[in-house]
Amino acid sequence: MKQVDYIIVGCGLASIAFCEKLRANNKAFIVFDDSSQQSSIVAAGLYNPVILKRFSEVWRAKEQLEIALPVYNKIEADLNIKIDYKLQILRRFASVEEQNLWFDASDKPKLEPYLSTDLIKNSNAAIDAPFGFGEVLHTGRIDTETLIDAYKGFLNENNHLLETRFKHDQLQIKSGSLQYEDMIANHIVFAEGFGVKQNPYFNFIPLNGTKGEVLTIKAPELKIEYAIKSSVFVIPVGNDLYTVGSTYNRDDKSNTPTQKGINELLSKLRTFVKCDFEIVHHVAGIRPTVKDRRPLVGKHPEHKNLYVLNGLGTRGVMIAPYVAEKLFNFIENNEALDSEINIDRFLGQE
Template sequence: MKNVDYIVVGCGLASVAFCEKLRANNKSFVLFDDASQQSSIVAAGLYNPVILKRFTEVWKAKEQLDIALPVYNKIEKDLNIKIDYKLRLLRRFSSIEEQNLWFNASDKSKLGPYLSTQLVKNNNLAIDAPYGFGEVLHAGRLDTEKLINSYKDFSKQEQCLVESSFRYERLSIQENSIQYDDIKARHLVFAEGFGVKKNPYFSHIPLNGTKGEVLIVRAPQLNIDYGIKSSVFIIPIGNDLYTVGSTYNWTDKSNRPTEEGKNELVTKLKTFIKCDFEIVQHFAGIRPTVKDRRPLVGRHPEHQNIYVLNGLGTRGVMIAPYVAEKLYYCIEHGEPLDIEIDIKRFTS
């Protein structure tokens, strides 16, 4: 019998962040993953504190960044990898009115630190941006695929990774412990992303799931080292390669890339990129989204040692370490969860 403090199911951004909190506090764990969920792997990894469609602040942006960036920095050091890339991010203006909205937003106290008031003119012949750009400050890109694959390798070396599907019927729940085959734990945390829809303990939580598709394109003539947000975003990843995304599909729940998704991204990209480009790869994944755009965190209503960590939506890079910390302090120190993230908000 292997005795641990935690069993964690799933290996996406949420579970990696939670496992890092466990490691920092000398808690033992076993991590289950069957590679069935792809939303973290295919995510572009962009993090920025502003909703660029409406020029409004991301929910708890400062708190999230203050917690998230040191976590990723520690992972880089511990795993000897590079995953966090600071990125100059420009929002393309489509009109004078958008410029004015930008400057109005930059006067707000919570947005001021993140929106430059210096208009950026376009000097790149491969880009159509007659009204210029606004620059977002404190933005970056996390290489989510490298993070997760490296974390799995690290967990293998630490002998705490089980690469198989979690079989719910093999779970035995006692008052003060959990047993799964020959593993006994004090607590169980499900961080399965959209896979939670098949989980009999948390299938009731209102997780919608939104399919997103992303392209990797090669564009040698584009020659930019900054990201652009317009009708889609385009982010440089090196060697003339760029990530382009993303789509939103609320009905298709498969991880299969579609011709419709590809055509939508290409059409939108061509509205502001005037050079030739070649599609190198095409990905799709299901984001774990919630109708009120807040995470789903909390304890099972009947089993006091089973928890869920989910619903990170489109901003998992920023949110994951924040909610992982909140759940850890809830479990270990009895601190109440904020009602905005607690799953109780849908049952009470």
Template sequence: MELLVNLNIIYVNAHFLKWAFFIYHSVIDSNLFDIFVAMKEVDYIIVGCGLASIAFCEKLRANNKTFLVFDDSSQQSSIVAAGLYNPVILKRFSEVWKAKEQLTLAMPLYTNIENELKIKIDYKLRILRRFTSIQEQNKWFTASDKPSLEPYLALQLITNNNKEVDAPFGFGEVLHAGRLDTEKLITCYKNFLKCKEQLLEETFMYSAFQTNEVDVIYRDIKAKQIVFAEGFGVKHNPYFNTIPLTGSKGEILTIKAPDLKIDYAIKSSVFIIPLGDDLYNVGSTYNNTDKSNTPTVAAKEELISKLKTFITCDFEVINHIAGVRPTVKDRRPLVGRHATHANLYVLNGLGTRGVMIAPYVAEKLFELIEYNNSLDPEIDINRFG
């Protein structure tokens, strides 16, 4: 009996080795690995899950395209963004690039996400620009006469009646503005993708990635296209690490100020944005040399110092976060196709206005891929040669 058992073990092991030998040579000699491992096929692989990626996912969903998203939460710029959207550059009283087109696409998209996920993320919010002089008031009126700015700048100045705010010259109000809760959006959208088995929470390994003229293959996943929407993380991407993404670190404080009692945002030397329950976000800083996500004492002191120039009440700092924005020297997004790999694309460079820009560039990239529409030269990565 013992001899029979041993012979059976030898037979099973030999049988296993025979199949292992066959599989090995099939893979090496004819690349037939998918005979034994079923490949998961999708239309798109997307790397990254920030504002740009979510806008592109929604475009794919609207057009019945299948996709998988990879994200390892290494990039924080969308999470730590203040989330304000407004069509005016308040430092110079000038229109945001393509503001009308961006708002036309962005507002319905975020409403659709709210309805689909049954969450609230878009808060209509008055934004008041604090004037520091009569000259600034005059510049406001001059700007409001321009046809491109007239829909966005209220003509009537607002007098300050809050004793905790120092604003002797009053405010100008920006119209069609608001705040998107970007942290809630990204957290809930990731959960939404996980429920649909469309999110892989892991680092995308470039070394495990292959591409040819027909498709792209990543481990056991086959896709027609791959879109890299990695934010500043694209610097580690061997296919797109030469695009001129500079990066700008921003830091934001959350304060508690029970006596302030404002339900509008104020733009002065810094923004102060109401969150409810006497909480406010204060930001943001701009640091072009530090590329870490670590909050700094220097930035905290800078924000507190600037806030105290126009807020007179006491407050307590209860949170401090940082992230590196994917900024570009010409302040335009970076969108396009790889020079030699026709099914590799980049969606990046949203800078400080990702809430408004993301839906616009997502649509333009989708139209490039699916319909071969030309990109606006202002956003095409080829503008840098």
């Protein structure tokens, strides 16, 4: 029998952040991942403390950034990779009214550190932005695809990864421990994203799931080194390539890219990008979204050694290290979980 402190199911952003807590505290662990969930892979990876649709603060943005960025910087150093790219984000204004709303928001104490009061005029002929841009401060992009690929390789090299499906019906819950095949573990953390719907222990949590589709385009004439948020995001990723996203579909629960998704993204993109481009990649995934827009973290109501780490929604790169730290401290240090993220808030509801 192999003895570990933790079994982790899933290897997306939430799982990686939790693994980092385990590594920092010298815990023995094994990760199961069958690559069935793609929400982390299709994530744009932006860390941005402002909700740009309505100019309001992201929930606990300051706390999240203070925890998240050192985690990614340590991963860069340990794995000798580059994943954290400081990136200017510009919000395209559609009218004078939007400009005024921006400046009103910049006076609010929680938003003042993040919203520049300098109006940026457009000088790029490939962009239609007659009302200019507002700049969001303290922003960047985590290359989630490189992060996940490199981290899986790192786990594999150190005998921490099993690239196979976790069979929930093979888990034996014993007094004080868990057994799965030839492993004994003290705890198991399910970080399966939308895959939790197939988990018999946590399929009661109200994870809705929202499909997102993302394009990669090649646009040699666009020549921007900043991200633009308009009706869609346009994010430079190098070599004249740009990520364009994203769609929000609450009905389709498949990872299959669709022509409808392409049409929606292109229709919105062409309202402000005026140069030629070609589509070079198209992906889709199900984001683990929750109706109250808060993560789903906590302990099974009956089995004390079973935990869930889920519901990161559309801002996984910011939220993952924050909730991973909260769950670790809950398990290891008996620190109470905030009621806003604790799954207990949904227990007993119909």
